[in-house]
Amino acid sequence: MGRHETTPRHRHARRRRRHRARRRGRGTLRTIVWTTGLAVLLGAAGAAAVVHRLQSNVHSVDIDSTLGRDRPPAAENGAMNILVLGSDSRMGADSGGAGGARSDTAMVLHVYQGRKQAALVSVPRDTLVTRPACATPAGTRDPGGARKMFNESYSVGGPSCAVSTVERLSGLRMDHFVELDFNGFKKIIDSLGGVTLTTTEPIKDAASHLDLAPGTHTLNGEQSLGLVRTRKSVGDGSDLGRIQLQQAFVKALLTQVRGNGLLSSPTRLLGLADTATKSMTTDSSLANARALMSLAGTLKDLGSSRLTSLTLPVGPDAKDPNRVVPLPTEGEQVWRALRADRPVPSSATASSLGDKGSAGSVVAP
Template identity: 70%
Template sequence: MTGRSTVGRRGYQAQRRRGRGSRRRVVRRSRLRILAWITAVVVVLGVTGAAALAYRLSSNIRSVDINSALDKERPAPADNGAMNILILGSDSRAEKTKTGKEPARSDTAMVVHVYTGRRQAALVSIPRDTLITRPSCTTASGAKDPGGARKMFNESYSVGGPACAVDTVERMSGLRMDHYIELDFTGFKKIIDKLGGVTVTTSKSIKDPASGLNLTAGTHTLNGTQSLGLVRTRKSVGDGSDLGRIQLQQAFVKALLAQVRQGGVLSNPARLFSLADTATKSMTTDKDLAGTAALVRFASALKDIDSSGLQALTLPVGPDTKDANRVVPLTTESRQVWEALRTDQPVPTTATARSMGDKGSTGALITP
């Protein structure tokens, strides 16, 4: 016996011809799979080893039961295969309070709408200084905060944690948040370092004494600390507001996507597992997403989205007439944004034409 298949030579060759086209498609798709490492782990380590690694990743993740925390009067889930995700970046470096505890803060908030077909997405950043009507929320101590009008958006997280943040966004948008993902900034730095840095090109020098970021115009591979400094810098770019920082964050997300796609991470099982291990240790998710199997399904749903399929914008806002340091949603334009996502359509350019958030060229400061 030679160990060959019992299929005849001609049948074998016919199978090869029929399989060539499909194999090419599989190869192209496999280069994009975020969690393709699972197959390699199973092959190399066997089912028992793979199960142990799956358990390890699952045990890393913190989760919150948002469905139980919120009332039943939530928007209905989309019935067309689309998906909405609230992503928050939390700041653990907040100032000490009088009780010695560190109040949780969210510096970054993004609603990601994944369109039907899972090849395109819209990313809507919500400025933290946006004045909104906040719903009543349950605090960490179990008390009820009444909420009310003219509350800063990022106070929702500070007051009532993830559930309050989700409730606030759902009431603003009319969109059901299918998933919640929170990444702390310490973990963000570690993830970038595990990737070997993110390469960006700056069209102008960026210097921020507060973070120690000092970049000349040109191409740089940023480590974790530099990357965090870039996405958090505010006063050193544009008009010094949170709106300019959001544009930088959106440009960095696209650079990060390009780095993951092109950097060989997806074809290196050991490196990708190390990255997944670091990422999951830094994550808090909704309960439905807090297992390795759920994360695999979730990642698989996003595998075909790259920077060219990502529409990034800021919630349309204008200046608040009573406080120059705050912004308010533009009623008509914001409704256009949320309605487009509810109906699974691209956000029209008319929605952002008057918005303070998408004027200027801060985002153009960096390119992948």
């Protein structure tokens, strides 16, 4: 048969393949890069225009040029590390620094050799770390030092300083950097038609204006942002509890993405890709649609069953009850395992506060 010939059997096989492809859409970062890549493929006639449109949306930071050569070596076996941040501003993309903006969410995604398994390590924003010297937006140099709060790195020196701090903490080279701003997060949720989840306890947070009774809710973008930023009104009121809340929300989000037929609608797909790329800041090597397509292809085999999520092992700070510090032995177990491209041992998190919170008031449907 010619390569253009179509039979019912071939059409059925293609439908099965498309169904399997939709089910593989398993992660927030992966959803963004897949929607960007697929949008480019919507039609040959409009491909160039779509590429130009999406590329013009993405802001970028030249991390490699800023940080120079004094960095951990890249993995030699094809493993990859990506720093993913959620922030309330994209000023870092324009000025090299964040101008007082905050990074509320930080995750290190380690993709193992072969790109079929991954580990996602959340770093609590209140963790005290040793911050390296960083360039500031004003053109000066912050000296850094010991006992600096982790999320201040972004406020001091933007994405480059955040990357440098994570590399100093972990000994892992960050091959890529992706930042999603919170205004964009709200728009993405709204474009998906909201996210449905169930609260088993009331959640009322004055800071985020969130007021949810126990039961099932479909949250719009504003409510979803309030939920993932809620801290005092769930669990133990700490950032550790908020991380657990965010993990529960991500599960609900993945359920929503898989079930709403997004990838079967070119119009909705392009709209989401346009919204997502307008909300992103990346390292300069990812700042084009084709590079995002390549990353999507790299991550195509990752699924929730192949993703291990954990929080950096931490304990209470002896001097400040509102801060936590990395557990030296357990924290090094995590980073040593990832540097060696091996699974993180369960002993690394056994004594940590990070995965022992009680923010179980939200469950995915």
